[in-house]
Amino acid sequence: MKRIGILTSGGDAPGMNAAVRAVTRVAIANGLEVFGIRYGFAGLVAGDIFPLESEDVAHLINVSGTFLYSARYPEFAEEEGQLAGIEQLKKHGIDAVVVIGGDGSYHGALQLTRHGFNSIGLPGTIDNDIPYTDATIGYDTACMTAMDAIDKIRDTASSHHRVFIVNVMGRNCGDIAMRVGVACGADAIVIPERPYDVEEIANRLKQAQESGKDHGLVVVAEGVMTADQFMAELKKYGDFDVRANVLGHMQRGGTPTVSDRVLASKLGSEAVHLLLEGKGGLAVGIENGKVTSHDILDLFDESHRGDYDLLKLNADLSR
Amino acid sequence: MKRIGILTSGGDAPGMNAAVRAVTRVAIANGLEVFGIRYGFAGLVAGDIFPLESEDVAHLINVSGTFLYSARYPEFAEEEGQLAGIEQLKKHGIDAVVVIGGDGSYHGALQLTRHGFNSIGLPGTIDNDIPYTDATIGYDTACMTAMDAIDKIRDTASSHHRVFIVNVMGRNCGDIAMRVGVACGADAIVIPERPYDVEEIANRLKQAQESGKDHGLVVVAEGVMTADQFMAELKKYGDFDVRANVLGHMQRGGTPTVSDRVLASKLGSEAVHLLLEGKGGLAVGIENGKVTSHDILDLFDESHRGDYDLLKLNADLSR
Amino acid sequence: MKRIGILTSGGDAPGMNAAVRAVTRVAIANGLEVFGIRYGFAGLVAGDIFPLESEDVAHLINVSGTFLYSARYPEFAEEEGQLAGIEQLKKHGIDAVVVIGGDGSYHGALQLTRHGFNSIGLPGTIDNDIPYTDATIGYDTACMTAMDAIDKIRDTASSHHRVFIVNVMGRNCGDIAMRVGVACGADAIVIPERPYDVEEIANRLKQAQESGKDHGLVVVAEGVMTADQFMAELKKYGDFDVRANVLGHMQRGGTPTVSDRVLASKLGSEAVHLLLEGKGGLAVGIENGKVTSHDILDLFDESHRGDYDLLKLNADLSR
Amino acid sequence: MKRIGILTSGGDAPGMNAAVRAVTRVAIANGLEVFGIRYGFAGLVAGDIFPLESEDVAHLINVSGTFLYSARYPEFAEEEGQLAGIEQLKKHGIDAVVVIGGDGSYHGALQLTRHGFNSIGLPGTIDNDIPYTDATIGYDTACMTAMDAIDKIRDTASSHHRVFIVNVMGRNCGDIAMRVGVACGADAIVIPERPYDVEEIANRLKQAQESGKDHGLVVVAEGVMTADQFMAELKKYGDFDVRANVLGHMQRGGTPTVSDRVLASKLGSEAVHLLLEGKGGLAVGIENGKVTSHDILDLFDESHRGDYDLLKLNADLSR
Structure with a gap:
């Protein structure tokens, strides 16, 4: 694995930028190249993809929203959309993808993995409605x-x-x-x-x-x-x-709290390490204070339980 | 003049407490006794009146809302309501009143003055809709x-x-x-x-x-x-x-800004000084950076002009 | 057990008031009477003790500092100081005490328990230097x-x-x-x-x-x-x-965060429930997202481990 | 006049970016081209100059600091430094300059004007130590x-x-x-x-x-x-x-207040309008709620008076 892509999908959440920063920097620190994908899966299919350097994610940890932009793109549930996206990954030589978002994002990450491109999902949503994580980013x-x-x-x-x-x-x-x-x-x-x-x-x-x-x-x-x-x-x-x-x-904006910045940093780092281990189709989360990961399929069978x-x-x- | 009363009326605004603090402390510093009147003109008529000491207004300059509470009381537009209020002023030996609030408050202040109890109006509203002041408290x-x-x-x-x-x-x-x-x-x-x-x-x-x-x-x-x-x-x-x-x-809450705390302090102080000079029926404001006062009647003929x-x-x- | 006392000790921390509120309200909800003790163990010895009603802790959840005040009081390490404190507890008919503070507070809570007055320690300090809790209040x-x-x-x-x-x-x-x-x-x-x-x-x-x-x-x-x-x-x-x-x-002030308010509420509630179960000499904390308690003696043998x-x-x- | 330059000088202050935005947008709205000059007078002399478009100043009104960067550059007090700066202005076809900063910035603006390049000074400093303005930006x-x-x-x-x-x-x-x-x-x-x-x-x-x-x-x-x-x-x-x-x-950072954003916008706009009228060597300020301008020489004879x-x-x- 040499190149990873990163995108944000679904509703934006404070800390998404901090997560993108963490993925980018940890990947670079581990010898990878990183590409940003704008507008979520829509941008993936459209080929709105650009190289991300370490300095591109400076001054972002405290900024809300997502500088990669986000968009809904139900077409990615179809095989046709997925194949179009994979063509773009191939074209840019991207081997694996980190997807930050909610429920829908996880479906996309799973499809990419099934097509041979390891993908990891990160819980980025203010709603805290994702199973297997005590807190979502935002x-x-x-x-x-x-x-x-x-x-x-x-x-x-x-x-x-x-x-x-x-x-x-x-x-x-x-x-x-x-x-x-x-x-x-x-x-x-x-x-x-x-x-x-x-x-x-x-x-x-x-x-x-x-x-x-x-x-x-x-x-x-x-x-x-x-x-x-x-x-x-x-x-x-x-x-x-x-x-x-x-x-x-x-409620969707504002500079992220300490908790969200640290959580985004930890989960972003973990996503890269999982990819480096050759893993895909996983969702990263925080449970009982520890970073964990689960098969995305398991998330679909489970629902979030509140306190x-x-x-x-x-x-x-x-x- | 030995005793003044103070009340807040109409919608609450951040800085009302700072104004009550200023009136109380400046009055005491000038040898006066101060009485708080709860729930605006409704409380005046009901006799909800209590002595205010310097320490009662401690820890209030940064607190929004009004600890004197506020209430609408259209009955005070009637002679009967006014006379009932004045009876209470007499009962408590109060000679003059400071009224903090919007438009309606000024009518009340004017009526009290007409009945021989000098009253000064302070512009306390977030709306900034009062004439003869560039900014209202809040x-x-x-x-x-x-x-x-x-x-x-x-x-x-x-x-x-x-x-x-x-x-x-x-x-x-x-x-x-x-x-x-x-x-x-x-x-x-x-x-x-x-x-x-x-x-x-x-x-x-x-x-x-x-x-x-x-x-x-x-x-x-x-x-x-x-x-x-x-x-x-x-x-x-x-x-x-x-x-x-x-x-x-x-938008009605939150700790007052520096501007509102300083404005409330200045206008509250001016209100006391006007009363000490034996004046009443005036509205205090800030114009071109200077504290000013105008006949309340003039305010009714004028409307606020924005920038x-x-x-x-x-x-x-x-x- | 009918009456409990509550005090804050050591350096103040945001959320102490929220914890006092929680102890007070949960105790009252469970049929207990609550007494506030001012200035920590110094006030206990001096008998600066007063009844706390539900409404006394209103409007406190978002206020930093401690309205019970705090003070250092090394004399409470001595038997003499402890006995003087216990005399006051007896005088006011207080059966048990909740102590909110850092390290030193726990020693005091332990001494009271040893003298037959069940006491529970709550971790109230910004430093996060207490063992057996992932986070301290503040x-x-x-x-x-x-x-x-x-x-x-x-x-x-x-x-x-x-x-x-x-x-x-x-x-x-x-x-x-x-x-x-x-x-x-x-x-x-x-x-x-x-x-x-x-x-x-x-x-x-x-x-x-x-x-x-x-x-x-x-x-x-x-x-x-x-x-x-x-x-x-x-x-x-x-x-x-x-x-x-x-x-x-x-760094010691400011309105408590959501996390600190919720944590203070949970730990305060737990302290009361432990007392109701007849327990004492325990320190309450949060570990892996769950409220826990440990023997205060165990805390002295352990040190906090950071991430x-x-x-x-x-x-x-x-x- | 077709092209104006803009620089920030001296200590940074919240609202400098809002002022740069205002100068840029109002200039463009009036048919001018705008060039940003990085690192104050040091960057002017070094030719660190680039075209500023309307979109370059988007998302800046709420950001503190100065994206044009600032630097001390005492050498600009010397004729040699000034001539080197003017050479750069000529090279880029810049006819006039807006300088945002404190005392030292005004000296620079005056020298440029004396050399035939109209320059306007804007009071950008948290210290509020500039004469002929009731408030400075920041x-x-x-x-x-x-x-x-x-x-x-x-x-x-x-x-x-x-x-x-x-x-x-x-x-x-x-x-x-x-x-x-x-x-x-x-x-x-x-x-x-x-x-x-x-x-x-x-x-x-x-x-x-x-x-x-x-x-x-x-x-x-x-x-x-x-x-x-x-x-x-x-x-x-x-x-x-x-x-x-x-x-x-x-105290030098943080998102600018409403007052500072509006003040920076007004003064930045006024600076452009003065240049459009062919004026230079002036300092813009706010006095008694109105935007004013004074000869920079007059500022050196006067000192700021506080309230x-x-x-x-x-x-x-x-x-």
């Missing part, structure tokens, strides 16, 4: 951004004795909601993976207000419903002075 | 919060070559939108005070994309329309990959 | 603060092609230096636990500059030497345009 | 960075009832110290332009502690003495639990 940063925003919202909620319903991201995964909910002292956390009872939440908010609490906060994962919808539900059970907020796309004990903890913590 | 902080959020949104916009329509606060005033738009390199800024042409904005966005720009950004003041509505308008003129974001209530040259400047700056 | 926040500061320093370093030597905290532990060094793309990381070679670092910096890198960065743990001393050492091996910075006490692989990783990442 | 950001750091220091100061002496930047100008001191609720602010009395400050700190204040803070401008020296002075008058902190070079009333205000505000 998850911690998204939590921090959401927490900072809700800390600000609480200032104004308290000044007016208001209840706020806040939508956080995560698609069908409640991890951001749970962690941010605990961190912000939410009265209730509502996630897609567990049942919830709006009436009970309404009663809890009423009790809190009666006991003198000067604000209310319900963190609702976007996968459950919109903040507006939840607000409408809540109002069925009481006359609350309530506002709805959708934190939105800012649902946080819901019980939060119930005790919110008075 | 405006700079709200701009910073909005800018930080949009900086994050731009990361993800660039990764996906997307256009974002972002709603910022300001009610009927476009000042936040203009200043934040320039600071974030918006392609277009849309405010209530000036006409705009969606088709022209659409064309500008198209040209920018064609010339290789990797993102688009339109900052829309909430007083114009919602981001969703603007997005729908925009789509009439092109097939954009566009998302809408409403920054929301986080609309920023629109022309921004047109030159966004390619 | 460590992640200190890393974020240091990283943010160094990100800013890098801006100016790059503008002038300068080398910066930056001292980060951690006393005799290099964990902050390692994690922040990787996160900031340091050319070299110098920690007390591992040998280092100034000449080699000098050569690496020279090579980087010759290959066009526009800045240099060496992160030096305070336990090694001061940044000024290291700068003097470095200058022996080359004529660098170099500056020394000591980040200082700001020293980060040094090798960083060597590959810094070109 | 000043507001430096104040925010210093304030944020001191807010964090106060957390730990309060936890341990400590006094902190904090050095802020500003060279011989006390503006950062004054504004940050007021914003952080300092007990005392010590600047080079005004006398101070350490004994009186010591007494104030003692009184504050006796009246129950849980921390002390003295902000000392670096132009007065180091924090360590001040700490030694202070200890002559009492047995304080005191720590010294030097905030250091982080020294802030010292009196702060004395009233700190109890």
Whole structure:
């Protein structure tokens, strides 16, 4: 193996650039050449491929987004798209590929490996919805951004004795909601993976207000419903002075946290080492504090499990 | 004059606490006693009044919101409400009042003055919609919060070559939108005070994309329309990959900026000095870098004028 | 057991307040009464003890420092001091104590347990120098603060092609230096636990500059030497345009990160549950993502082990 | 005039990139060609000059430092250096130059103008020590960075009832110290332009502690003495639990504030418009909220005047 390619795919996440930097530098430190592939699998098929030197990834560790750009490209699920991509790899003499992204990216990495081009998947998504990893690259940063925003919202909620319903991201995964909910002292956390009872939440908010609490906060994962919808539900059970907020796309940006930068660096390094060992079709992750890898096929049979004990903890913590 | 009261009214704004601290400490430094009035004019009428000592306002200069709480209280526009409030002032031996808030607060301050209780209004609102002051307390902080959020949104916009329509606060005033738009390199800024042409904005966005720009950004003041509505308008003129974001209530929170803390301190101090000179019915502000005061009646005849040259400047700056 | 006391001891750390909040609320949720003890063991002996209600710990989860205050009190190592403290516990009817702090705090907790008052230690220190826990409360926040500061320093370093030597905290532990060094793309990381070679670092910096890198960065743990001393050492091996910075006490402050708030909440909750089970003399921690507890005596026989692989990783990442 | 050059000189400041962006885009919008000159006057003489297109300054408005790099170059004070620079301007067909920087930059701009190449100076320095402008580009950001750091220091100061002496930047100008001191609720602010009395400050700190204040803070401008020296002075008058902190070079970095971005944009635009009017030898600034320009020679006869009333205000505000 002499040349590796690297691409980012799916929704962008803070730390993707740090991962690209790690892959590039560790590969070069091990005598490999590195090529960047722009716009994910779309760019692979289109041949939007260029050599990456060590200095090209300078000043990127603290920059969010992905300088390789990302794009959706469902056509890569088809054999035809894959073969077009492989032709490009051959043309550029690329032997192996690192793919950073979410679920869809892993399918692509698996296909490339099946065609004889070892590929490793890295979990790059804010949603933390990937199995066999305790954290995805970007998850911690998204939590921090959401927490900072809700800390600000609480200032104004308290000044007016208001209840706020806040939508956080995560698609069908409640991890951001749970962690941010605990961190912000939410009265209730509502996630897609567990049942919830709006009436009970309404009663809890009423009790809190009666006991003198000067604000209310319900963190609702976007996968459950919109903040507006939840607000409408809540109002069925009481006359609350309530506002709805959708934190939105800012959760995808911002300079990565220490955790995300270190995680991206570790996982990027591991991906290169796996390729150097001649391995492919693997997904890298962090489990119990250790870098691990699993067959991508195994990931499709498994689903991510969140730390649902946080819901019980939060119930005790919110008075 | 021996005793002054202080209250916050209307929407809360970062720096209100810093202003209360300044009023309290400067008053005490000048031999006065200070009473806090909770929940604005509602609390005044209800007699929710308590002595404020110097140490009560410690650790508040960096805290957003208002520890005196705020509330709407339209009843204070009526003579009956005013008389009830004045009874409370008499009961607590309060001779004069400092009112921090927006437009409505000034009406209250004027009524108290007319009833013989000198009152001074301080501009506390993020909207910057008060005449005779270049900046209101909270405006700079709200701009910073909005800018930080949009900086994050731009990361993800660039990764996906997307256009974002972002709603910022300001009610009927476009000042936040203009200043934040320039600071974030918006392609277009849309405010209530000036006409705009969606088709022209659409064309500008198209040209920018064609010339290789990797993102688009339109900052829309909430007083114009919602981001969703603007997005729908925009789509009439092109097939954009566009998302809408409403920054929301986080713009009301967050630790005040240096500017807002210093402004709140200066205006709070001036309010006390005016009362010491036996003056009332005045609104304090900052004009051309200097602390000034005007008859509150004059404010009702005047409207705030923004720095609309920023629109022309921004047109030159966004390619 | 009906009443528990809680105190913070040693250097303060972000998240201590979140831990006090968690202990208080979980205890109350389980039918206990809670008493706060001010100024650590000094306040225990002096009887500076007061009841803590649920609302007393509201608005604290995002506030750094410790509202219970902290103090050094070596006298508690003596039997006399301990007996005086126990007298106060008896006087207030307190059966058990949660102690949040570093090394010294654990000795105190052990002594109280030996005298029949079950006590649980929580790792509250930015230094991350406690055995049997992968992270201490405050460590992640200190890393974020240091990283943010160094990100800013890098801006100016790059503008002038300068080398910066930056001292980060951690006393005799290099964990902050390692994690922040990787996160900031340091050319070299110098920690007390591992040998280092100034000449080699000098050569690496020279090579980087010759290959066009526009800045240099060496992160030096305070336990090694001061940044000024290291700068003097470095200058022996080359004529660098170099500056020394000591980040200082700001690393102890700042609103806690998501990680620290969640960690503090989990460990605080666990401490109460252990007391409810009649246990004492234990230190709580987080290992491999799970909350654990160990006999405090075992901690004295063990020392913290850092993730020293980060040094090798960083060597590959810094070109 | 067809081509203008642009360079940054002296110490870097947040917002310099935003100013370069504004000059570039406004010049292009007015039909000019723009050339970037790297490393200030040193690069001018060395011919390190390259064409700047609109897209080259994209993604720079929020980045601190200067992508044109900066350097000291005392040789430009000599006729020989100036002629060498002018030769380069001729070679590249550059008719006029915008210089962003501090004092020294203005001398260079004046010399170029005298040699027939109209040049305009822009105040780019965190120190705010330039006459005929109320604010320099970078000043507001430096104040925010210093304030944020001191807010964090106060957390730990309060936890341990400590006094902190904090050095802020500003060279011989006390503006950062004054504004940050007021914003952080300092007990005392010590600047080079005004006398101070350490004994009186010591007494104030003692009184504050006796009246129950849980921390002390003295902000000392670096132009007065180091924090360590001040700490030694202070200890002559009492047995304080005191720590010294030097905030250091982080004050030069960080994403520019809204104020600095807007200021840089306005002043950069004005510089181009002055050149288009055939003017040179002028320094642009902001006075009383309006963009102004003055003969650079006048700046040398004048010195910056700070808002020294802030010292009196702060004395009233700190109890």
